[in-house]
Amino acid sequence: DAGVTQSPTHLIKTRGQQVTLRCSPKSGHDTVSWYQQALGQGPQFIFQYYEEEERQRGNFPDRFSGHQFPNYSSELNVNALLLGDSALYLCASSLKAGGQPQHFGDGTRLSIL
Amino acid sequence: SQQGEEDPQALSIQEGENATMNCSYKTSINNLQWYRQNSGRGLVHLILIRSNEREKHSGRLRVTLDTSKKSSSLLITASRAADTASYFCATKMNYGQNFVFGPGTRLSVLP
Secondary structure, eight states, X not given: OOOOEEEOSEEEEOTTXXXXXXXXXXXXXXXXXXXXXXXXXXXXXXXXXXXXXXXXXXXXXXXXXXXXXXXSOEEEEEOSOOGGGOEEEEEEEXXXXXXXXXXXXXXXXXXXX | OOSEEEEOSEEEEETTSXXXXXXXXXXXXXXXXXXXXXXXXXXXXXXXXXXXXOXXXXXXXXXXXXXXXXXXXXXXXSOOGGGOEEEXXXXXXXXXXOEEEOOOXXXXXXX
């Protein structure tokens, strides 16, 4: 039973570039949430996707956008990258919006130079 | 501001000792969960306690919840070196779908 998988594991970009991160939810899950975790901090909620729609959004600018596909996988896109976007980006899946507990992937480590 | 705050920020103990971490939050919750994160990895769910529950056990873990004080504690008994990790509390409020995480407690268990 495959858990949550994220790709790539590491990524290096420069300021101003755009990045796309990918997530496949745990088998049987239909909801995907994205979190940003700065070094030494707790995860911060970015947004949640359910039934291919953004259901809830945290306090992140419009540079952060996402998408959910019919197979429940999801992408996180970040435009106009800033140095402060350097972080571990975590994807979590659950069954139905608000379902719990959430199952997390190992994340994508994004470094902005 | 964050909903949850863990205390202490860092904790170092010897193998075999008990470790206690605390979490305080600000608004009414539906439930509170504890997660563990090993260095460079994702979060692993440990235990969920609902707002109408006061205590739950899972193996060597014991979680308490005091909604009047808006606080929770996680006790790890007979700690092992493998328990070395960061521990986070996450609250699910009565509205909304997301979970709010605190900054975490970094636990080091020395052999």
